[in-house]
Amino acid sequence: MATRDLLDEAAIAAELDKLPSWSRDGAEIRRQMKAPSFMAGIELVAAVARAAEDADHHPDIDIRWRTLTFALSTHSAGGLTGKDFELAQRIDELASAHGAE
Numbered sequence: 001m002a003t004r005d006l007l008d009e010a011a012i013a014a015e016l017d018k019l020p021s022w023s024r025d026g027a028e029i030r031r032q033m034k035a036p037s038f039m040a041g042i043e044l045v046a047a048v049a050r051a052a053e054d055a056d057h058h059p060d061i062d063i064r065w066r067t068l069t070f071a072l073s074t075h076s077a078g079g080l081t082g083k084d085f086e087l088a089q090r091i092d093e094l095a096s097a098h099g100a101e
């Protein structure tokens with residue numbers, strides 16, 4: 001898959017099937033999670049920030065005490081691409097490692 005290409009509806013549905021914690025919201029996918037504590041959430045956000053820099057792909061992040069919401073979209077392509085789903089998978093791994101669910 002050329003990860004920067006916009007995905008069609010069938011491809012988006014197939015990718016979402018693999019990421020049950022994520023939901024579609026128009027041109028974005030989003031996941032909300034709860035960290036064990038405020039500081040654990042902040043440390044998770046820092047780990048996601050490092051992954052985002054590595055990928056040169058950056059989520060929108062909302063922090064409300066222990067509740068974190070991550071939203072992904074490829075702004076340069078005007079919608080969802082493979083880059084969004086790759087980073088979503090990485091965020092899931094980091095969330096598990098930080099005890100967020």
Ligand SMILES: C[C@H](O)[C@H](O)[C@H]1CNC2=NC(N)=NC(=O)C2=N1
Pocket residue numbers: 056057058059072073074075076077
């Ligand atoms: C130049 C650089 O690659 C772009 O600005 C990147 C940076 N991070 C990005 N993040 C996201 N989510 N979408 C983008 O289109 C995007 N573009």
